[in-house]
Amino acid sequence: MSYTSEVLERVVAQNPDQTLFIQAVKEVLETLSPAIERNEKVYRQNALLERLTTPDRQILFRVAWVDDQGIARVNNGYRIQFNNAIGPYKGGLRLHPSVNLSTLKFLGFEQIFKNSLTGLPIGGAKGGSDFDPKGKSDREVMAFCQSFMSELYKYIGADVDVPAGDIGTGAREIGYMYGAYKKLTGLYEGVLTGKGLSYGGSLARTEATGYGLLYLTKCMLEANGSGLDGKKVVVSGAGNVATYAIQKTWQLGGIPVTCCDSTGWIYDPEGIDVALLKEVKEVRRARLTEYAAERPSAVYHAGTHSEGGVWSVPCDVALPCATQNELDLNDAKMLVANGCKAVAEGANMPTTIEATKYFQENGILFCPGKAANAGGVATSALEMTQNSERLSWTFDEVDSKLQGIMANIFTNVNETAKEFGMAGNYVAGANIAGFLKVANAMEAQGIL
Numbered sequence: 001m002s003y004t005s006e007v008l009e010r011v012v013a014q015n016p017d018q019t020l021f022i023q024a025v026k027e028v029l030e031t032l033s034p035a036i037e038r039n040e041k042v043y044r045q046n047a048l049l050e051r052l053t054t055p056d057r058q059i060l061f062r063v064a065w066v067d068d069q070g071i072a073r074v075n076n077g078y079r080i081q082f083n084n085a086i087g088p089y090k091g092g093l094r095l096h097p098s099v100n101l102s103t104l105k106f107l108g109f110e111q112i113f114k115n116s117l118t119g120l121p122i123g124g125a126k127g128g129s130d131f132d133p134k135g136k137s138d139r140e141v142m143a144f145c146q147s148f149m150s151e152l153y154k155y156i157g158a159d160v161d162v163p164a165g166d167i168g169t170g171a172r173e174i175g176y177m178y179g180a181y182k183k184l185t186g187l188y189e190g191v192l193t194g195k196g197l198s199y200g201g202s203l204a205r206t207e208a209t210g211y212g213l214l215y216l217t218k219c220m221l222e223a224n225g226s227g228l229d230g231k232k233v234v235v236s237g238a239g240n241v242a243t244y245a246i247q248k249t250w251q252l253g254g255i256p257v258t259c260c261d262s263t264g265w266i267y268d269p270e271g272i273d274v275a276l277l278k279e280v281k282e283v284r285r286a287r288l289t290e291y292a293a294e295r296p297s298a299v300y301h302a303g304t305h306s307e308g309g310v311w312s313v314p315c316d317v318a319l320p321c322a323t324q325n326e327l328d329l330n331d332a333k334m335l336v337a338n339g340c341k342a343v344a345e346g347a348n349m350p351t352t353i354e355a356t357k358y359f360q361e362n363g364i365l366f367c368p369g370k371a372a373n374a375g376g377v378a379t380s381a382l383e384m385t386q387n388s389e390r391l392s393w394t395f396d397e398v399d400s401k402l403q404g405i406m407a408n409i410f411t412n413v414n415e416t417a418k419e420f421g422m423a424g425n426y427v428a429g430a431n432i433a434g435f436l437k438v439a440n441a442m443e444a445q446g447i448l
Contacts, residue, residue: 003040004029007049018102020324020349024109025053027353031428032435034420046447048439055082055108058101061151063129065143067136077148079127079155079163082108085441087121088159090377092166094128095173104128106324110348111377113434114370117409120381125161127152133168145176153181158189158387164380165194167239167323175199190387193380197392202383204398205376210244210346211399212375213319214252215406217344220367220426221317223414226341229253234315234340235272236260237322238281238288241346241373245319247274258310260322261288263302265310270297314338321346329354336362345369356427371413371430378405 001009011025029049036043043049059079066072078101081089091111094104104126112124129148133141156163165174174194181191195201204211214228221227233254235242238261246256255271261281266272266288273295280291292300301307304326311318311331318340320327324347332355335343342365345351349369351359359366379402386392416436417429442448 002033002036003044003049004033004036007053010050011053015102015105018105020102021105021109023353024106024349027349027356027427028109028113028431028435031425031431034422034428035432035435042443043439046443048442051442051447052083052112052438053109055080055105056084057081058105059127059152059155060101063131063144063148063151065140065147067140067143075129075131075144077127077129077151078104079152079161080104080108080125081155081161082124082126083112083438084123085438085445086116087123089125089161090115090122090164090380091125091127092164093169093173093177094126094166095131095133095168096128097130097132099128099130103324107348110370112438113431114374115377115381116434116437117371117412117430118374118378118381118405119408119412120378120405122162122377122381125163126166127163128166128169131168133173138172141173142176145173146180149177149180150184153184156181156191158191158384162190162380162384163192164377170194170240171196190384193383195383200383200387202379202386202398203393203395204402205379205383206240207244207247208379208398208402209241209373209376210246210321211248212378212402212406213241213245213321213344213346213372214248215375215403216367216372216410217317217319217342218252219407219410220344220365221342223410224365227253228317231255231316232257232314233317233319234258234310234313235319235321235346236265236310236326236350237320237347238277239322241376242319242321243274243277243281245321245346246272246277249319250274254317257315258313259288260304260310262304263287264289264306265301265304266291266298267301267310267313268295268298308334311335312338316341318343319346320350322350323347324349325352327351327355329358331355332358336364340364343367344372346373348373360425360427365424365426367410367413367426368430370434371409371426374409375402375406378402
């Protein structure tokens, strides 16, 4: 049995109920074989893959808070510090009822490779809670965030672990958490990213994941003799990543025609109106039914997969930007049948393994999230740099650095795939390129 197969068996045996984590590990290990074989004896002797797939620490804690009716509530809090071989732990805090240990371990494991690909000195981590900020008052959100940070602060710091925002954790939540951290520690440091501009945040951070996705997609298309001009683009999601992916699609010459939220999806043949989408989702915090009511060209479908969902719309490029495993094999078949030529992941692992393989078997350009959506964490690291230097860069400065980082990521992924005899396989290229940097650092630092 190969070393990678042995390690996968070990992960499954130790985490039998953690299906998302197992899926993420399997996806990575299956593509690492060519790199592992070059140095298998040393890796096996030093248990490198066993160490890589086992978090440095898993922190679980109780979060007790009081709602507006004076009733005490309790949620679960988590921080998975996965690997800090190349820098301090870095990864978001997700606030959503679906959050559990499996979800966060999958996200933290993916973050190791994503952060490595940025070329910046940041390790992999993830955290959050099953708390749902939707429908909560500002005071309730503040009460939760302060209680959450009263435990988390013990394990983080500007040179230790720097959490960021994620699903459910926006500027409001980061602000409350940062205030609590500062109060508890007496330190004014860059311990959280995604902060407000008035207290250490970075321009372009809000836009970074969506913009970065399009910068890399453009590189991928151009490397294969195409481009974005005039291309019809389908996008899932209507949150931060999707909104700014839609905006940058317009700016780069594409035509984004779909978006969706948890209750339904929109097809707008004239192209999504970014200003109206922002008004509905960011200002009103409303559903896409309100977008459809104010946009005559838009067609609303209740249910995210009704009538095939956004993936049933003929397109040139597909950008899944909502959540994990949202694009399955049937969706992939629809996209291929309808003429899709390229898929780039804006969310973390939104495409199932079966769908990914179908895309690759049918000649679809496919770039995984650990490369395609790395713009967000890259800009978080740029925020850390600005905090360390006590400086604030302009939007254009940050955006220019982001473009350079995404171009370098694609070049690295593309060249690594070629080096290992898998030209055009960007999944393998991303996994191997991310792995080699971390593996070299782990080997240099000894068995820890």
